[in-house]
Every structure is written in C-alpha cells, then in structure tokens.
Amino acid sequence: xxxxxxxxxxxxxxxxxxxxxxxxxxxxxxxxxxxxxxxxxxxxxxxxxxxxxxxxxxxxxxxxxxxxxxxxxxxxxxxxxxxxxxxxxxxxxxxxxxxxxxxxxxxxxxxxxxxxxxxxxxxxxxxxxxxxxxxxxxxxxxxxxxxxxxxxxxxxxxxxxxxxxxxxxxxxxxxxxxxxxxxxxxxxxxxxxxxxxxxxxxxxxxxxxxxxxxxxxxxxxxxxxxxxxxxxxxxxxxxxxxxxxxxxxxxxxxxxxxxxxxxxxxxxxxx
Amino acid sequence: xxxxxxxxxxxxxxxxxxxxxxxxxxxxxxxxxxxxxxxxxxxxxxxxxxxxxxxxxxxxxxxxxxxxxxxxxxxxxxxxxxxxxxxxxxxxxxxxxxxxxxxxxxxxxxxxxxxxxxxxxxxxxxxxxxxxxxxxxxxxxxxxxxxxxxxxxxxxxxxxxxxxxxxxxxxxxxxxxxxxxxxxxxxxxxxxxxxxxxxxxxxxxxxxxxxxxxxxxxxxxxxxxxxxxxxxxxxxxxxxxxxxxxxxxxxxxxxxxxxxxxxxxxxxxxxxxxxxxxxxxxxxxxxxxxxxxxxxxxxxxxxxxxxxxxxxxxxxxxxxxxxxxxxxxxxxxxxxxxxxxxxx
Numbered sequence: 320x321x322x323x324x325x326x327x328x329x330x331x332x333x334x335x336x337x338x339x340x341x342x343x344x345x346x347x348x349x350x351x352x353x354x355x356x357x358x359x360x361x362x363x364x365x366x367x368x369x370x371x372x373x374x375x376x377x378x379x380x381x382x383x384x385x386x387x388x389x390x391x392x393x394x395x396x397x398x399x400x401x402x403x404x405x406x407x408x409x410x411x412x413x414x415x416x417x418x419x420x421x422x423x424x425x426x427x428x429x430x431x432x433x434x435x436x437x438x439x440x441x442x443x444x445x446x447x448x449x450x451x452x453x454x455x456x457x458x459x460x461x462x463x464x465x466x467x468x469x470x471x472x473x474x475x476x477x478x479x480x481x482x483x484x485x486x487x488x489x490x491x492x493x494x495x496x497x498x499x500x501x502x503x504x505x506x507x508x509x510x511x512x513x514x515x516x517x518x519x520x521x522x523x524x525x526x527x528x529x530x531x532x533x534x535x536x537x538x539x540x541x542x543x544x545x546x547x548x549x550x551x552x553x554x555x556x557x558x559x560x561x562x563x564x565x566x567x568x569x570x571x572x573x574x575x576x577x578x579x580x581x582x583x584x585x586x587x588x589x590x
Numbered sequence: 591x592x593x594x595x596x597x598x599x600x601x602x603x604x605x606x607x608x609x610x611x612x613x614x615x616x617x618x619x620x621x622x623x624x625x626x627x628x629x630x631x632x633x634x635x636x637x638x639x640x641x642x643x644x645x646x647x648x649x650x651x652x653x654x655x656x657x658x659x660x661x662x663x664x665x666x667x668x669x670x671x672x673x674x675x676x677x678x679x680x681x682x683x684x685x686x687x688x689x690x691x692x693x694x695x696x697x698x699x700x701x702x703x704x705x706x707x708x709x710x711x712x713x714x715x716x717x718x719x720x721x722x723x724x725x726x727x728x729x730x731x732x733x734x735x736x737x738x739x740x741x742x743x744x745x746x747x748x749x750x751x752x753x754x755x756x757x758x759x760x761x762x763x764x765x766x767x768x769x770x771x772x773x774x775x776x777x778x779x780x781x782x783x784x785x786x787x788x789x790x791x792x793x794x795x796x797x798x799x800x801x802x803x804x805x806x807x808x809x810x811x812x813x814x815x816x817x818x819x820x821x822x823x824x825x826x827x828x829x830x831x832x833x834x835x836x837x838x839x840x841x842x843x844x845x846x847x848x849x850x851x852x853x854x855x856x857x858x859x860x861x862x863x864x865x866x867x868x869x870x871x872x873x874x875x876x877x878x879x880x881x882x883x884x885x886x887x888x889x890x891x892x893x894x895x896x897x898x899x900x901x902x903x904x905x906x907x908x909x910x911x912x913x914x915x916x917x918x919x920x921x922x923x924x925x926x927x928x929x930x931x932x933x934x
C-alpha cells in the first residue's frame with residue numbers, strides 16, 4: 320500500500336541552526352505512528368513543515384501523493400491533513416460549541432454558490448442547521464457534550480486538548496497530527512485519551528503523534544520514529560525501539576549525564 | 591432581550607425628532623453623529639471582529655464623499671498627453687452608489703496590499719493611504735478645487751420610475767435617510783457576524799494559527815471584511831457630502847478616525863451595539879456640554895468621560911453592562927468524562 324504521508328529527506332535550517340537535518344519516513348494509511356525525541360529534537364518543527372507553517376530548506380513532504388511544497392496551511396487542511404497544537408488548542412473567547420462551528424468552516428462552503436450573499440439575505444438557514452447538528456454530534460462523540468456552552472478558554476487543560484481534537488476532526492481529515500496531546504493530563508485523563516485516539520483510527524483516520532509520555536507512546540503506537548538533534552536515529556515497532564541502543568543513549572543521555580556529573584564535581588571542587 | 595434592545599433603540603431613534611420638535615440645531619447634531627456612527631460601525635467590523643486596526647479609516651469615508659460629490663457635480667479634467675475627461679453631472683443617488691463602490695474597491699486594494707503581513711503593517715498602510723488621498727484632494731485643484739472646497743453638491747434625490755421623485759432637502763428628511771442607511775449597515779453586519787464568514791473572522795482574531803489549520807483562508811477573509819467595511823465608510827462619506835453640500839480636504843482629518851476609534855473602543859469593540867452606543871454618547875456629548883461650559887472645559891470633560899468609561903469597563907460599555915446583567919458564578923470544572931467515543 321502506498322504511504323498516505325511521505326517525508327522525503329526534509330531539512331530545516333534557521334540561519335546557521337539546523338532544526339532538522341535529514342528527516343525521512345513514511346506513514347501508511349490507518350497507522351498510528353509516534354514521532355519522539357528529546358526536547359529540541361525538531362518534532363514540532365517537523366509538524367510545522369508538514370502542515371505548511373514552515374517551508375523546508377530541502378526535501379519534500381507528500382500527502383496522498385500530492386507534494387505540499389508551497390501550499391498554505393488552509394490549503395493543506397483542505398487536502399485532508401489536520402493538526403492540533405501544543406499549547407493553544409482553542410479559540411478561547413468562544414463557547415466550545417462555537418469553537419467546533421468555526422472548525423466546521425470548510426464544510427459550509429458547499430452549501431451555495433455565493434455563501435456570503437446567502438448569509439446576507441438569510442438563505443443559509445438549512446445549511447446552518449445541518450452544521451449545528453454536526454457540531455453537537457462531534458462534541459458528544461469526544462465527550463464534551465456537557466461543556467458545549469462553556470467558554471473554551473475557561474475549560475480545564477485536558478478538556479481544552481479535547482476541544483483541539485474536536486476542531487481538527489471537524490475538518491474531516493484523512494490524517495491527524497497530534498502535537499503532545501496528553502502533556503499536562505493526569506493518568507486517568509491520559510487513559511481516556513488513548514481510547515479516543517484508537518476510536519479516531521477506527522473512523523479511518525491515520526494518526527501521527529508527537530509525545531513525551533513514553534508509556535502512552537509505547538501503548539498506542541504501531542510504529543515509532545525517533546529524532547535527536549534533527550536527525551532520525553531509529554524507526555520501528557515499540558518493542559524494537561525500547562531496546563534500541565541509540566534511543567537509550569539519546570533519552571538517558573549517558574554521555575551528557577556523565578559530562579554534567581563531571582562538571583558539577585569540578586564546580587564543587589572549585590568552591 | 592438582546593434582540594429587543596436594538597429594536598427598542600431603533601424605535602426610539604425614529605420617534606426622537608417628534609419628541610424634540612424641529613430644532614435644526616439638535617437635528618444637525620443627530621445627523622452628523624449618525625453619519626460618524628455609521629463610520630464607527632464600519633470600523634468595528636475590522637477592529638472589533640478581525641482585530642485589524644484601520645487608522646486611516648477616514649480615507650474610505652473621504653473617498654466616498656469626493657466620488658459621490660464629483661459624480662453629482664460633474665468635472666472637466668485635463669490628464670496630460672492631450673487626454674481630457676469630461677463628466678456631466680449625474681443624479682446624487684448614483685453618486686452615493688459609486689462612492690460606496692469606489693471606497694469598497696480601495697478597501698480591496700489596501701487589504702490585498704497589507705493583509706499578507708497584517709498587524710502593525712496594516713495600521714501603517716492605512717495611515718499612509720489616508721494621507722496620500724488627502725494630499726491628492728488638496729493638490730489636484732482642477733478636479734477637487736483643493737482647499738477651496740467642492741460647493742453646491744446637490745442633495746440626494748430618491749425616486750421610483752412612475753412614482754415621481756423626492757429630493758431630501760430638509761434636515762428631518764436627511765435624519766431619516768441617515769437612520770435608514772445606518773439600520774441597513776447594522777443588519778448587514780449582524781448577518782455577517784452570525785454567519786460562517788463571521789466565525790472565520792472571530793477564529794482569525796482569537797487564534798490565527800488554529801484558524802488556518804481548520805482551513806480558514808486568512809487573506810481572503812480579511813480582504814472581504816476590509817471591502818465591506820470600506821464600502822460602509824464610503825456610504826457614510828457620501829451621506830456627509832450630500833447633507834453638508836460642501837466638502838474640502840478636511841474630511842480626511844486624522845482626528846475623525848480617532849473619534850471613530852474612541853466610539854468603537856468605548857462602546858465595546860466586537861459587539862454589534864458597541865459602536866452605536868459609543869457613537870451616540872461621544873457624538874452627542876459636545877451638544878450636551880455646550881450650554882453649560884466653555885469649549886476648553888468641554889474637551890476636558892470629553893477626555894474624562896472616556897477615561898472613566900474605560901477605567902470602569904475596560905472592554906467597553908456594552909460588554910461591561912452585559913457582564914453586569916449576567917454575572918453568575920461559573921461551576922467548578924469537573925474531571926474529564928469519557929464520551930460515547932471512549933465508553934466501551
């Protein structure tokens with residue numbers, strides 16, 4: 320089966336800083352793949368390249384065979400590639416319901432030939448009702464039905480994450496990129512979220528995940544791609560990644576930990 | 591209740607001249623205030639709903655005024671290279687339409703130019719644009735008469751074929767014309783804001799990256815907002831020209847933009863009623879103060895009123911009062927409850 324997303328030798332440089340050196344991997348349709356690596360490894364940068372927020376200095380990203388180079392974020396979303404954000408995942412001043420209504424933006428486009436005119440003369444009624452029903456159904460599905468009329472910015476952190484997922488799902492994506500979705504969630508919230516991810520996959524959505532919560536990543540992923548200092552250092556199923564020496568080195572940082580210990584010892588001696 | 595409030599206000603404004611009697615002084619103040627309020631409403635569409643500050647908004651107002659005036663006065667201009675443009679006077683109602691369209695077209699141009707970068711750049715481009723247009727109006731004497739002003743602008747004539755025409759000469763007629771145009775603009779903005787387009791504007795204002803990621807086209811959305819906003823400002827400018835029947839380059843005064851910003855911010859940006867409430871207060875305040883104090887003191891009080899309003903209600907009068915009406919404690923946030931998606 321041809322990959323739904325293929326990242327081919329992508330590099331990103333900010334001036335002299337190499338954020339991503341040479342990233343190369345594929346995601347097959349229906350997979351749950353995790354992209355992991357220590358802080359600053361280039362994971363979010365990779366997401367920004369895939370969704371058009373950053374232009375790669377080299378290489379190419381293809382989604383369902385379409386090269387994404389030069390496409391704006393909203394155009395990539397319309398191809399069926401949606402994402403969530405690490406920190407700000409909601410429209411804070413709107414209700415949860417209105418958040419999802421904003422997220423359904425591209426579905427209202429088909430209701431008429433001149434949507435703006437329809438709105439002005441009040442012809443958009445039927446389309447709007449259909450949208451509202453969809454928003455309610457989607458909120459119920461992710462478990463935010465009871466929160467529909469709350470202001471999104473006032474929700475608990477974990478619930479804001481769910482709103483972010485609902486917004487991304489509202490675009491009816493074929494593939495969903497989740498940027499650290501469970502950071503800041505407690506253990507039980509994380510468990511609920513893992514089940515939600517599996518449910519999303521069962522709806523036919525391919526998932527690529529950036530996450531620091533290793534037990535969660537090991538549990539949910541079909542495959543894991545490991546980045547360090549902008550380089551791909553390992554890729555494979557969770558069991559193989561768990562025992563990969565390069566990954567252990569990157570995470571436990573034998574070298575760096577030893578250096579830090581030595582430096583601390585020196586400082587202590589100087590004092 | 592929030593639906594009845596605008597209707598009640600409209601009914602009040604319709605009845606106002608009957609209650610006041612035919613005082614030309616008060617009617618004049620109401621008409622000018624109404625025209626400025628339409629300008630403030632149009633500014634609010636950009637500033638309040640998309641978060642983009644057009645500090646040269648008066649340019650669209652002035653363009654509407656000049657295009658409308660010139661269309662109805664006619665002109666004869668030498669363009670160089672032996673090109674000469676002669677325009678015979680057209681009815682003022684056509685001038686109103688052309689003024690509105692021309693201002694909207696300028697809004698499109700400015701939006702296209704500056705919305706790729708937005709924010710501070712939009713502010714600077716709009717200020718510069720207003721200054722350029724003012725200098726053109728001042729110096730292209732052959733077309734605009736420069737500082738000598740365009741005079742003898744005809745009043746707007748409404749007419750239906752077969753029913754005869756009706757020229758709006760009196761203040762009372764102009765008052766109702768301004769009220770009608772203002773109501774129309776209010777309805778257009780209300781419809782827009784409640785539509786998919788309005789949600790796109792709100793999304794962009796609150797969280798641009800997220801808005802882009804759900805498929806909202808930022809440049810297109812903001813440009814459409816700028817066109818509608820500029821066209822409304824142009825319509826207000828046209829009303830101004832045909833009411834005063836004389837305009838000079840002072841219609842491009844920066845202070846008028848500032849007045850509109852004050853009306854929007856004090857009334858409550860991003861609300862439908864905000865600019866109307868702000869417009870009425872700050873438009874009529876000088877009228878209320880004039881009999882009781884010296885001109886210098888009036889402006890001090892004007893400033894004080896603004897400061898007190900923003901101190902007590904930082905988000906503006908309308909959101910502030912709305913907050914007072916429905917102030918209730920929000921329930922404590924319960925833990926995440928699994929929905930049907932995760933209940934197995």
